[in-house]
Amino acid sequence: MDALAGLLDGPRARGAFLLRSLLDPPWSLRIADEAPLTLVAIVRGSAWLWFDGEEPARLEAGNVAIVRGPAPYTVADDPATEPQALILPGQRCMTPDGEELEALTALGVRTWGNSADGETVLLTGTYQLDGEVGGRLLRALPQLVVMRDDDCDCLLLPLLADEIAKDAPGQEAVLDRLLDLLLITMLREWLARPESQAPAWFRAYGDPVVGPALRLLHNDPARPWTVASLADAVGVSRATLARRFNELVGEPPMAFLTDWRIALAADLLREPGATIGSVALQVGYGSPFALSAAFKRVRGVSPREHREAAAAAA
Numbered sequence: 001m002d003a004l005a006g007l008l009d010g011p012r013a014r015g016a017f018l019l020r021s022l023l024d025p026p027w028s029l030r031i032a033d034e035a036p037l038t039l040v041a042i043v044r045g046s047a048w049l050w051f052d053g054e055e056p057a058r059l060e061a062g063n064v065a066i067v068r069g070p071a072p073y074t075v076a077d078d079p080a081t082e083p084q085a086l087i088l089p090g091q092r093c094m095t096p097d098g099e100e101l102e103a104l105t106a107l108g109v110r111t112w113g114n115s116a117d118g119e120t121v122l123l124t125g126t127y128q129l130d131g132e133v134g135g136r137l138l139r140a141l142p143q144l145v146v147m148r149d150d151d152c153d154c155l156l157l158p159l160l161a162d163e164i165a166k167d168a169p170g171q172e173a174v175l176d177r178l179l180d181l182l183l184i185t186m187l188r189e190w191l192a193r194p195e196s197q198a199p200a201w202f203r204a205y206g207d208p209v210v211g212p213a214l215r216l217l218h219n220d221p222a223r224p225w226t227v228a229s230l231a232d233a234v235g236v237s238r239a240t241l242a243r244r245f246n247e248l249v250g251e252p253p254m255a256f257l258t259d260w261r262i263a264l265a266a267d268l269l270r271e272p273g274a275t276i277g278s279v280a281l282q283v284g285y286g287s288p289f290a291l292s293a294a295f296k297r298v299r300g301v302s303p304r305e306h307r308e309a310a311a312a313a314a
Helices: 007-016 131-136 157-161 171-191 199-204 210-219 228-232 236-248 253-268 276-282 290-299 304-313
Strands: 017-023 028-031 037-042 046-051 059-060 064-068 073-076 084-089 092-094 106-107 111-112 118-126 144-147
Touching: 017 171, 017 199, 037 046, 037 059, 037 157, 037 171, 046 118, 046 131, 084 106, 084 228, 106 199, 118 157, 118 171, 157 171, 199 210, 199 236, 210 228, 210 253, 228 236, 228 253, 236 253, 253 276, 253 290, 276 290, 276 304, 290 304
Parallel strands: 017 111, 028 084
Antiparallel strands: 017 118, 028 073, 037 064, 037 118, 046 059, 046 073, 064 144, 084 092, 106 111
8 A cells, every 4th residue: 555545534433424516606714624734626617715825726627626725715706795604613514604504505415505506616525634645645735636627638527516416325335436436536636746746655656677676675564674675675786775775765675664664553543453562574574672662762752642643632
């Protein structure tokens, strides 16, 4: 599992919040739900989206915005329109004065808005991410990425728009998978661009030497890797792999592997019933003591302290 796949592990386990909004102007939504990651897709019409103090970004039909939280932002028909609704954590909807929302009402399955045939149709998918694996990639994103319809040829948006209003058996699973596919498609397209400033290890995936080595480390972290065994698996000399890896990734292979193992362990320790011993074996440490020593050296806290802090924050 690489970090791009790991980014979706949490949402897949819990289900992402997905909503269709049908809106006629004037409309303005103040989003303060503190979600770590949100997709805003324009199916019909247009919208403006901006963070406080930043220039508004224009969104047209077919555009998808990737929004990295938790800072609040606004989506509106026009930057001059005053907010009519405040979206709080837990998807609680209030007026700006703190009263229960009445202006926007339910209009069907997973649908709300101020018009049954809104001029603008938005799809919003919100992910509640708390994992270390996905966080390695999420932290590399700017607050707002706008993917234009001429930037990528994505057929998933109309399919998601068609499926969201259905109420068939298993529909939640269908929608989760479609939203995951849309997110990963947008992220891959964005991170492949020079201006994305993607993490060095992500860019190194395209290298004929370092790319295969990264895949081996990501997919089989429990194997007792050494630089020599990794070089043999890739088919190059130890010196070549070490030099090339350090040049492109910015750290030696074994240092990268340690960080990756500890990131995986941090997520696995959150799972119900997980023990330090079972997690140690999954990420390549021979004993709970070995994992605890490495974990504290990298994170500054013990695995048990990490798990207790994660439980308290949940």
